[in-house]
Amino acid sequence: MANAGLARELEQALGQLLLRRNRSALYDAILDSAPPGVDRQTYSVLSGLARLGPRSAARLADEVGIDRSGASRYADRLEAAGLLERGSDPSDGRATLLALTPKGRAAVAELRNALTRHLAGRIADWPDGQARALIDGIRLLVDPPRD
Template identity: 90%
Template sequence: MANTGLARDLAEALGQLLLRRNRSALYDAILESAPTGVDRQTYPVLSGLARLGPQSAARLADEVGIDRSGASRYADRLEAAGLLERGPDPDDGRATLLALTPAGRAAAAGLRDALTRHLAGRIADWPDGQARALVDGIRLLVDTPPE
């Protein structure tokens, strides 16, 4: 079993990472080159659809941690910018799926590249193996089923 002190440190570090101000600082670093329609509010919708594929607004909202009405509003803005389209859900005739357009997929890929460059700069001076240990640890944390 993990050391209790180390687990407490992990809980504190994750809490800091998840603070809105830290997410916002990360967004600010990559959104400078974002296309029209992509900002702090719409980025999680764009990024979520890029990772998850077409989703209903309700499911996407659950997955990215925003309310359903926010997901719909932000989807409207992305749709107006030509980055998202709505279509019928083949599994539920009453539902609508949100999906990225080719321009939306290109925007998401460009922002993912910007994030990669930003993070590469942040970890450039870390001791050997520290960044790999962080990546491996995060993967273990999210891939391990809860007890």
């Protein structure tokens, strides 16, 4: 395998990126300006709903990598803050869907803008083309071309 060395380096870099402390560092960079109810724990629920759309707590928990009881607790806090609402699932009358409210969508937009500013600062001094190569590489990694 000609790219075994690069693949090993990629594995190590991704491992570092996915460490909780590194995700937390990104969250910390933006959560100072977050609305009440949004913190390290609830951010993953808020952000997950923004990316995935309405979901049951169980399905959202699975997709964002937290346990179901945590997702429900965090949803309670976000609901109390007016950032999400619960509604019935049209495809399953017994299930409840979590969905962002307009206030929740506005909060996500503000937090994403803050993260964009933070990341712009982090890549400002990178050599030409390096940020583009990283973006393109991540996209190829998570959504490989189909034959």
